[in-house]
Amino acid sequence: MTREGAVEVNAATGKKKRISNRIRDADLVKKEAAPQQPEQAAQPLPGGAASAPLSDAAQLPHAPGAEREQDTATAERVFEHIDGTHTRKASKKAARKAQAEAEARTHTSRLQFTEEERATPELEKYIRKSDKAADRLDAAKAAIPKEKKLVKERTFDEATGKGKTRLRFEEQEKPIGKNKPHNNPLSRPTQEAGIFVHNKIHSVEKDNSGVEGAHKSEELAEKGAKYGARKVKEGYRSHKLKPYRAAAKAEKAAFKANVDFQYHKALHENPQIGGTPLSRFMQKQQIKRQYAKAARKSGAKTAQKAAENTRKAAKKTAEETKNAAAFVARHPAGVCIAVAALLLFIMISAGLSSCGSMFSGLMNGILGTSYTSEDSDLVATENNYAAKENGLQQRIDNIERDYPGYDEYRYDLDSIGHNPHELASYLTALLQTYTPQSAQAELNRVFGMQYTLTLTEEIEVRHRTETRTGTRTVTDPETGATSTETYEYEVEVAYNYYILNVKLTNKPISEIAEELLTPEQLEMYRVYLETSGNKPLLFGGGSPDTGASEDLSGVQLVNGTRPGNTAIVDLAKRQVGNVGGRPYWSWYGFNSRAEWCACFVSWCYGQSGLSEPRFAACQSQGVPWFQSRGQWGARGYENIAPGDAIFFDWDGDGSADHVGLVIGTDGSRVYTVEGNSGDACKIKSYDLNYSCIKGYGLMNWN
Known part of the structure; x- marks a missing residue:
């Protein structure tokens, strides 16, 4: 016995022969080529190419290498069989998947009516409505944009025992998500850069009314451009989704038409489910639920099978209704007592539930309209803003000291002040919870937009009357002697009159909020301002x-x-x-x-x-x-x-x-x-x- 199985040895000749059916281990590893003898070296062929050396197995057909070749062939056949088995399983699985996809693509809401159903006058109207709804649904689905998608298809060749995979293009409905506009990764950095530039311009425009006017015009143009671009995107998006909305609407109409037919079909076959209007309504709702459930469970199956399941459920429901009516007829007093107890229980539960809902709604309303920051942070932030206003007032008070030498100072000043709840409502809508430190940058931004102090120098050319002294020669008429005398005279003199115009404008925070907040944040701001954050005395x-x-x-x-x-x-x-x-x-x-x-x-x-x-x-x-x-x-x-x-x-x-x-x-x-x-x-x-x-x-x- 060897590692390769049982071996028979001829004692006379010394020849070995394997008698075991075990697959040799050597067949599963790379065989080493036997060393060539000098006389077996490759000889050049007439064409100049070297002849391939012959192996020991080729030269000695009955050598142990022949048995090795035979075992290797057996192992290869075993592995081919195993590979073929896996390939067939994968092929069957792919076929089942392709069949399911094909059935899903052929899913339809169109009902198939028998000749007997079409010949029934009571059902003719509802059959016609169902067919029309199905036609509209097919037309709406055909209008949905399509795309070609590359899919794999696995097939198995029984003759060769091998599997093949091929690629093919298949036309499918384009998913709705592919119509969604992609976010530009540069939008946020661009927005931040724009805010930075605007803040820089704000800091400069205080000293130049021309820059201020140009900046306001540029901001207005930006708003108009953004509004137009947003409306164009919304219109484009709405236009792209129009086929999908039409298909959904048509599918809903087809579902309703099919349910109407199923109900009247069940009513025709089971007249006993008619009864009162309430019972008819309940029966119709039951059929509608059964039909929807059957359609969901059927998945790729046709709507016809869902309709059959619905009719069966309707018939069963009719029988149950009939039995229930008979039970009520036999026990009227007990049923009345049970109904009264149920109504009493419902009324008590509804009362308790409404109280709980009112309390929960009240609490949610209070929490949803309250400032989310701590009172100390709200007051500290308000004090920081008031300190900035006090600093502005001191700057105005010291204008004549800081800018001396002018003949006149003219003031055109708006009042300095703000509504503290406007500021707190704005910061809460924008930042939610904030502290004086986290809100400082926004305070500077709002302050720069609210107050604009402009100093403008104006020079007027004015005239004043000056008295001057002159000399002249005077001759005495009697003696003829001359003398010099001094006299005074007035002249009009032009001079520059320097005026410093000081102008302060106060833009309400409410207008700033409309410019800086999104529509959702602006709605929150108005709610907080209306309720004063539920802290009116803060x-x-x-x-x-x-x-x-x-x-x-x-x-x-x-x-x-x-x-x-x-x-x-x-x-x-x-x-x-x-x-x-x-x-x-x-x-x-x-x-x-x-x-x-x-x-x-x-x-x-x-x-x-x-x-x-x-x-x-x-x-x-x-x-x-x-x-x-x-x-x-x-x-x-x-x-x-x-x-x-x-x-x-x-x-x-x-x-x-x-x-x-x-x-x-x-x-x-x-x-x-x-x-x-x-x-x-x-x-x-x-x-x-x-x-x-x-x-x-x-x-x-x-």
């Missing part, structure tokens, strides 16, 4: 007090040592009863309603001839104005006077939420007139030690 938004205005009859006011201003108090009291605050926030410069308590106080000061203090936010603008000038008194300050400002902190977080004007005090209570107290002007009073009083802005009337 930036000093007024008083939540809905009570009536108080009566001052019988109140004895005690005057302090500081002089007050009763005229401004009388002016403020005449505003009591105003609702909405339009005269005050529109005077301040807002285009829409703002939290107007600070606007009311500023309006009162302005009507009294004061340009300051002027503020629209309590904590970020009003309180700093008084404190920076040393005109501040904490809660409990005893020497308050009429016309002072009183600030309130409703939630105790250290930030002023509301402001009003002091009418006076009777020694224990302070009386005020306030704007936006429950969205109205009212007279109110508080204990002098009331914890929500943050402090007083002390006016200097001297």
Whole structure:
């Protein structure tokens, strides 16, 4: 026995012969060529080519190499058989797949009607509708764009026992996704570059009105071009999808026509399913569901089989309906009790569900319309923006110091201020949750667009009268002597008159939001602004007090040592009863309603001839104005006077939420007139030690 199987050895001759049927291992590895003898070397042929050397097996037919060749041939036949088996399996699998694809391509919603069905008058109308719907569906599918796709096809040749794979082109419907426009990978970098360039131009155009006008025209042209390009793309997309929409509509109509036929077919064969309108409606819905289910399950099968399954289900449903009706007839009282209990259960469940839905909807509505950032971040960001406005105001105040030498300074200034809720709504719609650090870049961008300060030098040629001194020779008429005398004369002299024009424009944040936000973000911005982020008092938004205005009859006011201003108090009291605050926030410069308590106080000061203090936010603008000038008194300050400002902190977080004007005090209570107290002007009073009083802005009337 050897590793190659059983071997028989002739002891006389020494010849070996394999007697085992085992396939030799050597047949599965590369055979080594036997060494050639010198006399067996390749000899040149007459044509000059060398003859191939003969192997030992070729020279010795009965050598052990012959048996090796025989075993190798057997192994090759075995492997060919195995390979053929795998090829046949793959070929059958490919054939089944191709058959399924062919059946899917031939899937149709057209029903096949028998002669008996076509001869039935009751079904003639519905057969005609079904055929017309199928014709329209075929025409709509034929209009869908086609494409040629390269597919593989595996076949098996039984004669040779080998499989073949060939490629062929097959026409298929073009998928809808191929009509979708591809995103340009350069669109985002281009947009960022455009924003960068626009910001650079914004920083330059403040000093040149010509550049500003050209930039505005260029921005308008860009918007028009983008709008036109978007509409062209939408139209092109809609045009490409039109065949698919038509096919879907036709398929829906064919489905409906087939269901109508199935229902009337079932009704014709089973008259007992007619009954009341409610039962007919339920039967029709049942048939519709059965037909749709059968059509889905049939997949590549024709709609005819789905129709057969539907008719069978309809017949079964009719039998069940008949049995149910018989049961109800036998047990009317029990059925009534069961129906009443079911209705009661449904009513209770619906009530509980509606309460839960109302509560869930209310909570979702509140959360969906609230600012998503922390209150501290909202206030800090608002303070940062107000600091930028204060810096702009200081720059304007120092114009004459920073630009000396002009004969005249002419000012054309819009008001400096903004609605804090407009800014918070814009940032929330754009950034969702933000902090002062993450919002700083956007604050700079909005500030640069809102305020435009332009300084323009103007030179006028003017004339003035100057008195000059001259000399002349005078002759005495009597003596004839001459003398020189001095005299004065006036002349008109031209000179340059230098004027510096200072112009400040304030573009509302609401207009900036319409330019920078997408339609979805703009809708969110409007919702946040409408609800004030469900935090109306966050930036000093007024008083939540809905009570009536108080009566001052019988109140004895005690005057302090500081002089007050009763005229401004009388002016403020005449505003009591105003609702909405339009005269005050529109005077301040807002285009829409703002939290107007600070606007009311500023309006009162302005009507009294004061340009300051002027503020629209309590904590970020009003309180700093008084404190920076040393005109501040904490809660409990005893020497308050009429016309002072009183600030309130409703939630105790250290930030002023509301402001009003002091009418006076009777020694224990302070009386005020306030704007936006429950969205109205009212007279109110508080204990002098009331914890929500943050402090007083002390006016200097001297």
